[in-house]
Amino acid sequence: MTATTALTAQNTLGVHDIHHVPAEFLRQQIDAVVTDVGVDVVKTGMLASAGTIEAVAEVIREYKLKTVVVDPVMVATTGSPLLPNTSLSLLREKLVPLATVLTPNLPEARLLLADAGFGHLPVEKVSDLEGIARAVGSLGPKWVLIKGGHCPFNGEGMIAAEECKREKVVDVLWGRDEKGGEVLRRVETPYWESKHTHGTGCSLASAIACNLAKRMDMPQAVEAACRYVEAGIKTAPGLGKGNGPLNHFHSTYTLPFAPGHFIEYLLERPDVAPVWKRYVTHPFVLAMGDGTLPLESFKGYLIQDYLYLTHYARASALAGYKAKKIEDIGAAATIVTHIFHEMELHINYCSGFGISKQDIESCEEKEACTAYTRYVLDIGNSEDWLALQVAMAPCLLGYGDIAKRLFSDPRSKRGGNVYWAWIKNYVEDDYLLALKTGSDLLERHAVLQSPARIDELASIFIHATKMEIAFWEMYSSH
Numbered sequence: 001m002t003a004t005t006a007l008t009a010q011n012t013l014g015v016h017d018i019h020h021v022p023a024e025f026l027r028q029q030i031d032a033v034v035t036d037v038g039v040d041v042v043k044t045g046m047l048a049s050a051g052t053i054e055a056v057a058e059v060i061r062e063y064k065l066k067t068v069v070v071d072p073v074m075v076a077t078t079g080s081p082l083l084p085n086t087s088l089s090l091l092r093e094k095l096v097p098l099a100t101v102l103t104p105n106l107p108e109a110r111l112l113l114a115d116a117g118f119g120h121l122p123v124e125k126v127s128d129l130e131g132i133a134r135a136v137g138s139l140g141p142k143w144v145l146i147k148g149g150h151c152p153f154n155g156e157g158m159i160a161a162e163e164c165k166r167e168k169v170v171d172v173l174w175g176r177d178e179k180g181g182e183v184l185r186r187v188e189t190p191y192w193e194s195k196h197t198h199g200t201g202c203s204l205a206s207a208i209a210c211n212l213a214k215r216m217d218m219p220q221a222v223e224a225a226c227r228y229v230e231a232g233i234k235t236a237p238g239l240g241k242g243n244g245p246l247n248h249f250h251s252t253y254t255l256p257f258a259p260g261h262f263i264e265y266l267l268e269r270p271d272v273a274p275v276w277k278r279y280v281t282h283p284f285v286l287a288m289g290d291g292t293l294p295l296e297s298f299k300g301y302l303i304q305d306y307l308y309l310t311h312y313a314r315a316s317a318l319a320g321y322k323a324k325k326i327e328d329i330g331a332a333a334t335i336v337t338h339i340f341h342e343m344e345l346h347i348n349y350c351s352g353f354g355i356s357k358q359d360i361e362s363c364e365e366k367e368a369c370t371a372y373t374r375y376v377l378d379i380g381n382s383e384d385w386l387a388l389q390v391a392m393a394p395c396l397l398g399y400g401d402i403a404k405r406l407f408s409d410p411r412s413k414r415g416g417n418v419y420w421a422w423i424k425n426y427v428e429d430d431y432l433l434a435l436k437t438g439s440d441l442l443e444r445h446a447v448l449q450s451p452a453r454i455d456e457l458a459s460i461f462i463h464a465t466k467m468e469i470a471f472w473e474m475y476s477s478h
């Protein structure tokens, strides 16, 4: 939750203007959040005026907010003052002692120390930063993190006078353990030359606050925050003509579909949609709808489909083997039983055409049938459970889609169409239930994948769909 202390008109080149939020209004923003949502950790940034410093210090005390990250923002990288000089003492006296951790960069630490009457503390080596951290610690915060971005060191840990010698940045954390013993930690990061560091300190303090809210201890929270910012700088998008922002989303992934809408997204993908259309509106399919498909074609298809289903049942059994939970193993067994049932329908259907079970089983499997079924089984063997489900999905989803289209298409021939029973079979409750179960399963697992994995799954889906097309082609006169 945010309470805005000031609005800035700024870009990567500099701060053009600052619009101050009245302290009373800031107070209202904070009250609104604290009394409703609650606060685990507070993080302060640019405070902009004496009034806001007082208001913030007051609410921290009044609401007894325990964990407070204070980033003593004073001057922007581009040189613009973000806090009037006259407010520095107020910040040091009122807010710094309330800080669980204070996160100044070297210039800010020096300004605070000078304001407190310390003499200039030079930095030549890493241990000098530790001395500065300890001195800032004497101003009252529990922990101090001195950010070393302004003083890169060479390989020997001495200040790097020349640019080419810059090898590492060291941030120093000072504080005390539960027994009151001094804690000093160094977080070293390889030096990375970049002008895209706008808001680095703000991001670091925010990351520390988030990590503390996740119950990390201070050294852990600081170290993880430094790593977060390091990656943010390395992957900065390079916006603007000056100091651009870092990339805050380097470890945040956005799925290309809303939860529960994976299948919808998949079928509409530009690489899937045309292939899917060729499959579900194939001439073989349309000829079943209007009853013009030659009976010989249908018989041939039905026999191959029977052989296909044998392997589809094996693939379902493999999915059961690959499942982790007994419920999912049970579900796979149910699907195998369903397939068995569907195969009996095929036999009944075929007997009506004078083809016996022996006839079917002695028939040679056609290449397209072998290719498709063994592809599905190979995906199942070489990949994981979900990949196997996706390889099996064009069959499950496609037959549902095809039958629904043909069933509701006014151009379909109902009476006297020998294929009508086939169409009806796939719009019946039994099949619709299987379709819903399978779809729900895919939806549940799809949201747990990375975007790259979604692309991989789409490729499997496309390939299996092409094999469905090849299946229709076997007995098409086209």
Ligand SMILES: Cc1ncc(COP(=O)(O)O)c(N)n1
Residues within 6 Å of the ligand: 008, 010, 015, 045, 046, 073, 075, 076, 077, 078, 082, 197, 198, 199, 200, 201, 202
């Ligand atoms: C609102 C606001 N807060 C802080 C900074 C300092 O960040 P930087 O030193 O990267 O300019 C800034 N420029 N604007």
